[in-house]
Structures are given as C-alpha cells and as structure tokens.
Amino acid sequence: MDLFKTIANVCLVLLALIAGGVCCVYGYYHFCVKDITIGTNYVDNQVGLDVFASDDLTEEQKHEFEERYFMEANFFSNDKENGIVLQELKFNYFTDYTLTSNAYRSTGMQFLGDLKQSDLVITKTTKNEAQKYESNSLSYYDTTNGVTWEGNKLRTPLNRDASFIIKIDNRAFEIQLTGTYEWTTHKRSWWSLWLYNQPITNILYYNYLNVFADCMQAIRTNNQGYGDYYITVDLSQYFTIREYDLESGKFKEDNVTDIIKNYSVLKFHYDENGARNSTQSTFGIIDCDPKYDLIQNDIDTTYWQERMVYNLTDKDFTLRYSEVYDGYFVSLNIDTKKLFEEMPRVKVNLKIDTSYNDKKVVGIDYNGFENFEIDTLTVQGTGKFYLLDKALYDSKVQTIKYSSGLILDFGKDAVNGEYVEMVI
Amino acid sequence: MKWYVYVICVVLIIASVFCGINLYKEIKAESYINGQIDITNRFSQESLCYSATNLVFNLDTYADVPDTYVFEQSLLKVDDFNAEKKNYQVKLNNYILFDVQINAGSVFANTHIDFYDTNGELTQGADMKISILFLSDKTQLKFVVVGQESRAFMEKYFADNGIRLQVIEIIEEGVKA
Structure with a gap:
C-alpha cells in the first residue's frame, strides 16, 4: 500500500513539475517571445x-x-x-x-x-x-x-x-x-x-x-x-x-x-x-411625421393622368423635295413613329414653319402623319400649304392653327374626324 | 507528503491546463483578413443613369426669375461622355426627350407635362428644365421649375412615378445604356 502511495506521490510531483514547466513556458512565450498577430x-x-x-x-x-x-x-x-x-x-x-x-x-x-x-x-x-x-x-x-x-x-x-x-x-x-x-x-x-x-x-x-x-x-x-x-x-x-x-x-x-x-x-x-x-429622409419620416414639409402645401395636386408634351418642329421632320410644287414636304419617319408608339401617354403638337433653314416648306407629304396621334398642328408662314392625300389621316388632330396669310389645300382624305380650325 | 504539497500540485496542474490551452492558441494564432473592400469603381460610371423614388425642389433665392425652384445633385463622374464624337439620347422615365441640346460635355433639355383631372380636363401644365454638366471630377444634375403650382405637381408626379434619367449613347446597332 505504501508503495502505491509513494508511486502516486511521485507521479503527482512529476506531473506538478511538468505543469510548472508548461506554466513557465507559457509565461515566457506570452511575455517575452510572442509575435504580434x-x-x-x-x-x-x-x-x-x-x-x-x-x-x-x-x-x-x-x-x-x-x-x-x-x-x-x-x-x-x-x-x-x-x-x-x-x-x-x-x-x-x-x-x-x-x-x-x-x-x-x-x-x-x-x-x-x-x-x-x-x-x-x-x-x-x-x-x-x-x-x-x-x-x-x-x-x-x-x-x-x-x-x-x-x-x-x-x-x-x-x-x-x-x-x-x-x-x-x-x-x-x-x-x-x-x-x-x-x-x-x-x-x-x-x-x-x-x-x-x-x-x-x-x-x-x-x-x-x-x-x-x-x-x-x-x-x-x-x-x-x-x-x-x-x-x-x-x-x-x-x-x-x-x-x-x-x-x-x-x-x-x-x-x-x-x-x-x-x-x-x-x-x-x-x-x-x-x-x-x-x-x-432615408426613412420617409422627419421628426416622426411622414407628412413633414416646411412649405405649407395648400395646392391641390390631385390628378388623374399626366401626359408628356412634345412640340415637334421642322428639325424633327423628314423633308422631301418636290419639283412639281417647287418646295419641301414634311413627314415623320417610321423610326420616330415607332419611338412614340413605345412611349405611353404622350401629347404631340406639330409646329411647321414654311421657311426652314432657307428651305421652302410647301406642305405635309402623302401619309406624312397618318396614324400618328396629334393634338395641335400649327402652320406659320404665307402662301399655299398643301396637305397631300392622307397627310393627317387617323391622326385624331384636335386643332389646326395657321397664319392668316396661309391658304390650306387639302388633298384626298388629308384629314378625317372632327377638328377646330383657328387663324392666328 | 504534507497536505499543502498536494494543494500546490493540484493548483499547478490546473494552472498548466489553462496555460497549455492558451499557449497552444497563441502559438497557432495567425494574422488573418476577412472580406475585402473595393469601392474604386464607385467613383465613376460608364454612362449617366440617375434614379430616385422622389424629388424635392428648393427655392432658388439667387435665381433671376422669382419663384424659381431647383433640385441639384452631384453625381459620380461619367467616364467618357463626349458628344463631339458620339451621339446620345436623353430618356426621362419612359420618355425620350426631343427638345434637347447636347454639347461636348453638357446636356440641356426642356420638358413639359400636362396634368388632367378625373373629367379629362387640363388641370396644370408644368415646364421643367434639365441640365447635366459632365465635369472632370463629378457630374452635376439640375432640374428647374418656375412657379409653386408647377413645383407641387412635378413633386407629386415624381413621388408617384419615381425618376429615372438616362443619357444613353446611340451606337449603330442600337443604344447602349
């Protein structure tokens, strides 16, 4: 029994010595050797x-x-x-x-x-x-x-x-x-x-x-x-x-x-x-008030629909010279018509000047604006202005305004539907 | 052995377990990097594309015209805008703008929106001028409206529809956003 006790004590002491060694190594490494990570x-x-x-x-x-x-x-x-x-x-x-x-x-x-x-x-x-x-x-x-x-x-x-x-x-x-x-x-x-x-x-x-x-x-x-x-x-x-x-x-x-x-x-x-x-605000709220506004907004901004308004002028049109009429006819090319088809809710006004960049514009070409929705057509200048066949056919034009010195000459089916003529 | 020798041995053994674990951790410890940050591409962009969910105009106290309201925004530098060599189109939401003046390093556009009531009657028409300056270090965007009614309706329009403004390069096959 004593022998076992002696062996156990020796083992314990040995273990304690090893443990002490580990502690010393740790202390040495921690305080003297350790690299920075x-x-x-x-x-x-x-x-x-x-x-x-x-x-x-x-x-x-x-x-x-x-x-x-x-x-x-x-x-x-x-x-x-x-x-x-x-x-x-x-x-x-x-x-x-x-x-x-x-x-x-x-x-x-x-x-x-x-x-x-x-x-x-x-x-x-x-x-x-x-x-x-x-x-x-x-x-x-x-x-x-x-x-x-x-x-x-x-x-x-x-x-x-x-x-x-x-x-x-x-x-x-x-x-x-x-x-x-x-x-x-x-x-x-x-x-x-x-x-x-x-x-x-x-x-x-x-x-x-x-x-x-x-x-x-x-x-x-x-x-x-x-x-x-x-x-x-x-x-x-x-x-x-x-x-x-x-x-x-x-x-x-x-x-x-x-x-x-x-x-x-x-x-x-x-x-x-x-x-x-x-x-x-990032949160859509200022001072816990989602309707915070420094300007007292008493303007009623209720609306049903909005429309982007386009005012197209001679520069946006395609010009074709006619020797018979001795002048240029305007029309809208297919690409531009296509562009507008892809845009929702637009309102287009046309403004044609009979004199554009030293060119004499005498009218709207055959099928020039056919099937292209127009709100107001304004023609400015003097002389005769021709709207050739189906120039504004199915364009739903609402108003045609023209200068007092102009005479409009309508071709076959140049315009269909109701519209208002105004002399400006 | 005396009783306190046992205590010392036990304490040493317990302490060595703690020291051993920490020694192992410290020896095994290595410097590390988790993740990376790359924001270099956040200081310029290929083309202009500004989008926001709303837009608020502020009174321009320095404007020549009274009751002028502006929205100004500094945006990232656009890398290679050059209208002398390339063609561009300007798009606001789904609308391609026609009344546009495109210079070497700037774009000016005019827009007009009509607002209708539930009877289909015109309630308000609002003009808005857009200017975009492509500077060497940033892009400056400016929207200008005149009149309180125009300001109020345009703010409502953008609050309802958001805003997506693009300057798109037109290339032969189509457009490059």
Missing part, C-alpha cells in the same frame, strides 16, 4: 446571398439590388439655408445567419440638427447604465423590407445589447458595439496627507450617439464634398466582430489576436441644401 475584418456590401444567385431576377433587377452597405448615411447640411439640418444613419444587417434577402433588416437613427462629437459630454458611466442606453435626442426607425419604416417600440433598440448579423466573405459574422474609452484622473489622498495623487481609471462605454457623431464628422470632412459617395471608416474602437462557427452553431470570440481592425464602407448622401420634405 493582426486580424482585419472588412465589412462590404450586405446584399443577400440569394440575390445574385437568383435566376428569377433580370440583370437590371440585380443591378438595382446590388447595393446594400452596413452603414448608410444621409446628411442635409442646410448650407444654403433653405431647410433644416438633418442627419441620418442606418444599419443594414440580417436577422439570421442564412444571409438571404428575406432576413433583411435595417435600423436607423435620425437627428434634427448638426450633431458633433464635441457636443457629446464625456462622463463616466457604469456598464449596466451604458448597456441599455439610447439617446432621447434621436429618433429611431426600423424596416424589414427597406420600403416601409416605423418608429415605434417594436423596432430594434440601438444600444450596446444589440448585436447584428452581417455578411463578410459570404459568411455570417456578428457585430456588436463593445468599445470603451478610458481616461485617468487623479485624486489627492488624505492618508498621504494630500501629497499623493491616487490615479483613478474612468471608463466611458460608447453608445450609438458616439458612432453617429463620428460618422457625420467623416462625411463632413470627406474630400469629395457634396454628393453621393462611399468612404471606408475604421470602426475598431467601437465594434467587435465575431465569426459564426458552423460546427458549434455559435459566434466565436477572438481573444487571441493582438490587434483586430474592423473597417466598413459608409455610403452617404451629403447635401448642400437643407431638408424640406419628409420624402428626403
């Missing part, structure tokens, strides 16, 4: 994996859906003093690790005014206070489809507890605001007869207001100026990114890499104007 995370486009893989989408639709960045901002600086200063920042992310478009979600924040980092008071906060803190000076909005936004309690809170799923290299990652700012103050200690300044470490837990102010500062200082641009911002001091482990089904923390840098594209619209109308 750097991890870099680039947060780029957040378009769902299914969008580009889909066969149902046309190239045009893919082009339309191709942009969706983690951070998108909208900044109306009101430098022209024609509206209000409006700052908005939204985060595009996924609600699950499948990274498909049906898991899209966006949460945004809006500030009416020009928020700068210097406006934020640096005060010491406790972790518990900071975790759930959301600034009252901002309005928050949420969407799952990117079209309809709501700003109520059912939205995702933008605080330090919130973690978002994003796509990097077509893999799922989690991003969370975890950054802190530490600074040291000194306090004289009574027990050292006020001779010793005791250092006290203060911690500020960053919140989304800090991120918001820094993004706006990045936009304000971008070298391109006003417009729609993209910049890459360093989010390392604010966010922690964790990769999703397919095997364990968990997001794993990287506590080995010495320096972790997180970069993200910030897409922004920076405007010299001020915001005037809620439609200028």
Whole structure:
C-alpha cells in the first residue's frame, strides 16, 4: 500500500513539475517571445446571398439590388439655408445567419440638427447604465423590407445589447458595439496627507450617439464634398466582430489576436441644401411625421393622368423635295413613329414653319402623319400649304392653327374626324 | 507528503491546463483578413443613369426669375461622355426627350407635362428644365421649375412615378445604356 502511495506521490510531483514547466513556458512565450498577430475584418456590401444567385431576377433587377452597405448615411447640411439640418444613419444587417434577402433588416437613427462629437459630454458611466442606453435626442426607425419604416417600440433598440448579423466573405459574422474609452484622473489622498495623487481609471462605454457623431464628422470632412459617395471608416474602437462557427452553431470570440481592425464602407448622401420634405429622409419620416414639409402645401395636386408634351418642329421632320410644287414636304419617319408608339401617354403638337433653314416648306407629304396621334398642328408662314392625300389621316388632330396669310389645300382624305380650325 | 504539497500540485496542474490551452492558441494564432473592400469603381460610371423614388425642389433665392425652384445633385463622374464624337439620347422615365441640346460635355433639355383631372380636363401644365454638366471630377444634375403650382405637381408626379434619367449613347446597332 505504501508503495502505491509513494508511486502516486511521485507521479503527482512529476506531473506538478511538468505543469510548472508548461506554466513557465507559457509565461515566457506570452511575455517575452510572442509575435504580434493582426486580424482585419472588412465589412462590404450586405446584399443577400440569394440575390445574385437568383435566376428569377433580370440583370437590371440585380443591378438595382446590388447595393446594400452596413452603414448608410444621409446628411442635409442646410448650407444654403433653405431647410433644416438633418442627419441620418442606418444599419443594414440580417436577422439570421442564412444571409438571404428575406432576413433583411435595417435600423436607423435620425437627428434634427448638426450633431458633433464635441457636443457629446464625456462622463463616466457604469456598464449596466451604458448597456441599455439610447439617446432621447434621436429618433429611431426600423424596416424589414427597406420600403416601409416605423418608429415605434417594436423596432430594434440601438444600444450596446444589440448585436447584428452581417455578411463578410459570404459568411455570417456578428457585430456588436463593445468599445470603451478610458481616461485617468487623479485624486489627492488624505492618508498621504494630500501629497499623493491616487490615479483613478474612468471608463466611458460608447453608445450609438458616439458612432453617429463620428460618422457625420467623416462625411463632413470627406474630400469629395457634396454628393453621393462611399468612404471606408475604421470602426475598431467601437465594434467587435465575431465569426459564426458552423460546427458549434455559435459566434466565436477572438481573444487571441493582438490587434483586430474592423473597417466598413459608409455610403452617404451629403447635401448642400437643407431638408424640406419628409420624402428626403432615408426613412420617409422627419421628426416622426411622414407628412413633414416646411412649405405649407395648400395646392391641390390631385390628378388623374399626366401626359408628356412634345412640340415637334421642322428639325424633327423628314423633308422631301418636290419639283412639281417647287418646295419641301414634311413627314415623320417610321423610326420616330415607332419611338412614340413605345412611349405611353404622350401629347404631340406639330409646329411647321414654311421657311426652314432657307428651305421652302410647301406642305405635309402623302401619309406624312397618318396614324400618328396629334393634338395641335400649327402652320406659320404665307402662301399655299398643301396637305397631300392622307397627310393627317387617323391622326385624331384636335386643332389646326395657321397664319392668316396661309391658304390650306387639302388633298384626298388629308384629314378625317372632327377638328377646330383657328387663324392666328 | 504534507497536505499543502498536494494543494500546490493540484493548483499547478490546473494552472498548466489553462496555460497549455492558451499557449497552444497563441502559438497557432495567425494574422488573418476577412472580406475585402473595393469601392474604386464607385467613383465613376460608364454612362449617366440617375434614379430616385422622389424629388424635392428648393427655392432658388439667387435665381433671376422669382419663384424659381431647383433640385441639384452631384453625381459620380461619367467616364467618357463626349458628344463631339458620339451621339446620345436623353430618356426621362419612359420618355425620350426631343427638345434637347447636347454639347461636348453638357446636356440641356426642356420638358413639359400636362396634368388632367378625373373629367379629362387640363388641370396644370408644368415646364421643367434639365441640365447635366459632365465635369472632370463629378457630374452635376439640375432640374428647374418656375412657379409653386408647377413645383407641387412635378413633386407629386415624381413621388408617384419615381425618376429615372438616362443619357444613353446611340451606337449603330442600337443604344447602349
């Protein structure tokens, strides 16, 4: 029995010695040898994996859906003093690790005014206070489809507890605001007869207001100026990114890499104007009012249909010279007629001058505007103006205006249907 | 052995497990890069294609004509617009614009839209001038309307229909967007 006990003790001691050796090696490696490792995370486009893989989408639709960045901002600086200063920042992310478009979600924040980092008071906060803190000076909005936004309690809170799923290299990652700012103050200690300044470490837990102010500062200082641009911002001091482990089904923390840098594209619209109308907002809402407008709009803009009006003149027509009439006849070529057929709801007015570029225009050619819908035909000049056979046949012309010095000569079936003649 | 020797041994063994795992992690740790960012192609484009879901006009306090409202937008640089060598057409939503003046590096267009009420009667007609300047570092887009009624109706039209403005190069076989 004693023998066994002795052997066990020896083994234990040996094991302890080896363990001590491991501890020493670790201590030596950690403090004296260890090389620096750097991890870099680039947060780029957040378009769902299914969008580009889909066969149902046309190239045009893919082009339309191709942009969706983690951070998108909208900044109306009101430098022209024609509206209000409006700052908005939204985060595009996924609600699950499948990274498909049906898991899209966006949460945004809006500030009416020009928020700068210097406006934020640096005060010491406790972790518990900071975790759930959301600034009252901002309005928050949420969407799952990117079209309809709501700003109520059912939205995702933008605080330090919130973690978002994003796509990097077509893999799922989690991003969370975890950054802190530490600074040291000194306090004289009574027990050292006020001779010793005791250092006290203060911690500020960053919140989304800090991120918001820094993004706006990045936009304000971008070298391109006003417009729609993209910049890459360093989010390392604010966010922690964790990769999703397919095997364990968990997001794993990287506590080995010495320096972790997180970069993200910030897409922004920076405007010299001020915001005037809620439609200028990313969320379609300003100050929680979807009908916000600085101009009291008492004009009734209700309408049934609109029509794009085209005023075609001699330069748009095809000219044919006639020796018999000693002048040019105008008509519309088939290509132009085809163009108009493809355009919905147009209203076409024709204006013909009998003198065009030193050319004498004497009339409208055979079938010149046949089957081409015209609202008003205006002819200016003097002499005789011929409308040859079927010149305006089935054109549904409503009004024909002509100069008092002109005589209109109608050929066979030149015009059918009712119209009004006016001398101008 | 004394009891505290056992305690020390156990503590050392437990500590070595922790140190061993961390030592392994630190030795195996490598620098890494996840993802990539390439936004170089986001600062120029092949042709002009501006689209938005709505458009808001602001009062132009410097305009010669009173009651002038403008919408201005700086867009990405267009790589090779050159109307001296190429032909272009301008398209607003589904309409090809005819009243267009295309210069070497600029486009000016005039449009007119009539609005009808439910009885088919003309309610309002609105003129809008479009100017596009293709500059060396950006493209400047400007829409101008005169009169509050025109502004209000055009804003309503764009809110209802969105806006898609394209300057399209005409090539022999067709058009290149």
